Amino acid sequence: MEKFLKPVEHAVAAEKFISDEARTNWHDETLWFVRAKRDKIVHKLPEWESLRELGSQIKNHALSNLDTYLLAFEKNAQANGVKVHWAADAKEHNEIILEIARKNNVKKIVKSKSMLTEECHLNPFLISKGIEVVDTDLGERIVQFRNEPPSHIVLPAIHLKKQDVSDTFHEHLHTEKGNNDPQYLTEAARQHLRNKFIEADLSITGVNFAVAETGGFVVCTNEGNADMGAHAAKIHIACMGFEKIIPKAEHLSVFLRLLTRSATGQPITTYSSHFHRPRKGQEMHIVIVDNGRSKQLGREDFRNSLKCIRCAACFNTCPVYRRSGGHSYHNATAGPIGSILNPNINMRENADLPFASTLCGSCTNVCPVKINIHEQLWKWRQVLTEEGYASSGKTAGMKGMAFVLSYPKVFRFAGKAGRWIIRMFPGLVNNTLNPWYKQREMPVAPKHSFRDWYIKNKKA
Amino acid sequence: MSSREDILKAISQNKPALVESPAMPVYPDSDQTSVLEQFIQTAELIGSKVIQLKDWQEIILEFENAKANGKFVVNTISEIGTPDVSIDEMSSSVDLEKIDLSFVRGQLGVAENSAIWVDDSNLPNRLLPFICQHLVLVVEAKTLVATMHQAYEKINTFKTGWGAFIAGPSKTADIEQSLVIGAHGARSLVIYILS
Numbered sequence: 001m002e003k004f005l006k007p008v009e010h011a012v013a014a015e016k017f018i019s020d021e022a023r024t025n026w027h028d029e030t031l032w033f034v035r036a037k038r039d040k041i042v043h044k045l046p047e048w049e050s051l052r053e054l055g056s057q058i059k060n061h062a063l064s065n066l067d068t069y070l071l072a073f074e075k076n077a078q079a080n081g082v083k084v085h086w087a088a089d090a091k092e093h094n095e096i097i098l099e100i101a102r103k104n105n106v107k108k109i110v111k112s113k114s115m116l117t118e119e120c121h122l123n124p125f126l127i128s129k130g131i132e133v134v135d136t137d138l139g140e141r142i143v144q145f146r147n148e149p150p151s152h153i154v155l156p157a158i159h160l161k162k163q164d165v166s167d168t169f170h171e172h173l174h175t176e177k178g179n180n181d182p183q184y185l186t187e188a189a190r191q192h193l194r195n196k197f198i199e200a201d202l203s204i205t206g207v208n209f210a211v212a213e214t215g216g217f218v219v220c221t222n223e224g225n226a227d228m229g230a231h232a233a234k235i236h237i238a239c240m241g242f243e244k245i246i247p248k249a250e251h252l253s254v255f256l257r258l259l260t261r262s263a264t265g266q267p268i269t270t271y272s273s274h275f276h277r278p279r280k281g282q283e284m285h286i287v288i289v290d291n292g293r294s295k296q297l298g299r300e301d302f303r304n305s306l307k308c309i310r311c312a313a314c315f316n317t318c319p320v321y322r323r324s325g326g327h328s329y330h331n332a333t334a335g336p337i338g339s340i341l342n343p344n345i346n347m348r349e350n351a352d353l354p355f356a357s358t359l360c361g362s363c364t365n366v367c368p369v370k371i372n373i374h375e376q377l378w379k380w381r382q383v384l385t386e387e388g389y390a391s392s393g394k395t396a397g398m399k400g401m402a403f404v405l406s407y408p409k410v411f412r413f414a415g416k417a418g419r420w421i422i423r424m425f426p427g428l429v430n431n432t433l434n435p436w437y438k439q440r441e442m443p444v445a446p447k448h449s450f451r452d453w454y455i456k457n458k459k460a
Numbered sequence: 461m462s463s464r465e466d467i468l469k470a471i472s473q474n475k476p477a478l479v480e481s482p483a484m485p486v487y488p489d490s491d492q493t494s495v496l497e498q499f500i501q502t503a504e505l506i507g508s509k510v511i512q513l514k515d516w517q518e519i520i521l522e523f524e525n526a527k528a529n530g531k532f533v534v535n536t537i538s539e540i541g542t543p544d545v546s547i548d549e550m551s552s553s554v555d556l557e558k559i560d561l562s563f564v565r566g567q568l569g570v571a572e573n574s575a576i577w578v579d580d581s582n583l584p585n586r587l588l589p590f591i592c593q594h595l596v597l598v599v600e601a602k603t604l605v606a607t608m609h610q611a612y613e614k615i616n617t618f619k620t621g622w623g624a625f626i627a628g629p630s631k632t633a634d635i636e637q638s639l640v641i642g643a644h645g646a647r648s649l650v651i652y653i654l655s
């Protein structure tokens with residue numbers, strides 16, 4: 001089922017991805033196109049920056065009062081006839097769902113996109129217990145057929161070309177071989193999935209926002225798959241990381257304005273569904289999951305990452321993500337934010353991720369809730385190096401860097417020496433022993449440093 | 461201790477010092493003409509079809525026509541005709557799947573994103589606006605507001621058991637980012653705006 005069993009270092013996995021240069025360029029451009037759409041739409045809102053600030057402050061407040069809000073949410077949801085469960089980790093989350101399924105003799109489950117269930121590896125677990133689980137988001141269904149995890153939290157099959165989808169559907173849905181028309185392929189998936197919706201006994205959805213004040217929650221999709229599943233099945237289970245809580249319903253206006261503009265450049269998703277009570281004859285459950293989140297809350301430098309609303313804007317803008325592909329991050333949540341969240345869950349296995357960044361700050365600039373993403377990545381590098389989890393090359397690099405950066409004279413000499421070497425002996429740097437030379441030409445070094453130039457020109 | 465207690469305890473030990481909740485600013489509503497213009501422009505941009513009308517007469521005609529053409533049409537609005545009673549909360553999805561077209565009233569429209577609010581009080585069955593092949597939403601021009609802030613002020617989004625903002629037909633761009641209309645839900649959305 002899942003291919004993340006033994007993590008391969010990000011750089012090694014990325015090397016494989018970029019060996020197909022045309023595909024890498026295409027991947028890069030496609031994501032940049034999404035980023036550009038985001039820019040266009042946010043610039044139409046004069047209040048965009050104040051909206052980001054507001055979103056960030058609401059989340060700061062929510063995190064600082066999280067236990068109270070969770071209790072209020074639980075109380076209100078229960079009063080609405082919803083059953084609330086708490087899961088300390090992925091294992092407990094999966095077992096709660098299995099128990100509900102077993103109690104109701106469930107054979108078939110439809111699931112709408114939920115990165116939490118990916119994080120918990122719910123699908124392979126349920127399948128191993130003899131239950132059919134079908135992902136219903138088109139992108140997720142495509143990768144599920146291919147036995148691959150999603151490579152992006154909003155665009156799960158963004159790493160695939162039409163041809164790949166066509167081949168996959170030919171094999172699993174018997175579509176015409178070589179027909180790459182997205183309209184045709186989507187129609188085939190529509191027919192196939194409509195049957196699944198109608199047959200399913202249980203539907204699982206994620207949660208975009210949970211409102212403490214009302215005990216209700218909001219799920220956003222463009223395809224309508226969360227609603228198709230939840231309203232057709234006898235049982236609806238919504239799974240949420242506890243950080244999804246917001247205090248009041250009025251706060252939803254802020255987050256619904258921020259979310260999709262940041263994610264895909266749309267003014268809102270097609271469907272923003274507010275679930276409050278089960279319909280007549282239906283059972284509704286909510287599973288509130290920790291799985292390392294309370295630990296992250298206690299890490300002062302990293303707790304901000306729990307404000308994330310999973311828009312993926314930081315993925316789309318990241319020069320490393322765009323060129324290395326989501327699978328190279330070997331976790332359900334890839335990209336810059338995944339590189340902050342995953343070392344919290346397992347430092348040893350994810351020590352490579354904070355290094356998969358140029359620290360250019362582009363992620364921080366686009367984040368709708370103002371998470372200081374690139375600063376946290378830099379902080380993780382320090383923590384991981386100190387704790388001895390970084391690879392030896394990186395540890396040496398970090399230590400060398402710390403030394404050079406703390407002595408201005410050394411820094412200046414190192415710069416001078418570097419420029420001289422690059423100019424005089426380009427072969428020394430343009431070789432495969434230098435990891436920086438892989439897939440790129442080294443630049444021509446200027447004779448003088450910026451500092452020299454500045455001192456000379458300041459007086460003029 | 462149960463996981464519930466463990467989690468709550470860990471959170472209370474690890475959470476930062478209390479940060480005040482920010483005051484929600486007041487976002488001024490724009491005038492009705494520009495709200496209407498923006499609503500129509502946004503709706504068309506995201507693939508909806510908008511028709512402005514003075515009264516119910518034309519909608520009734522559309523409804524009668526569709527029925528006369530042998531379509532399985534479901535009406536839920538009393539102004540159009542007696543609402544269909546064959547569809548209710550307990551209708552099976554197998555039956556609902558055969559619906560070609562349904563007429564549903566929207567309570568309010570939002571100009572910035574052309575989303576229309578629909579909840580349990582407008583629907584005999586929550587699945588209806590998703591499972592029908594084509595959807596018609598009717599909103600009154602006077603209910604249009606500029607942004608989501610005004611929308612949340614005007615309606616109680618959690619009054620009934622379920623409600624949704626619906627903006628356009630079901631869509632996906634999961635195959636090489638090519639936009640395809642009609643993923644799982646309605647293949648088209650026609651919005652009638654009654655002045």
Ligand code: SF4
Pocket residue numbers: 262307308309310311312313314315337363366367368369370371373
């Ligand atoms: S960190 Fe910010 S930009 Fe990245 S997914 Fe989360 S909310 Fe979006």
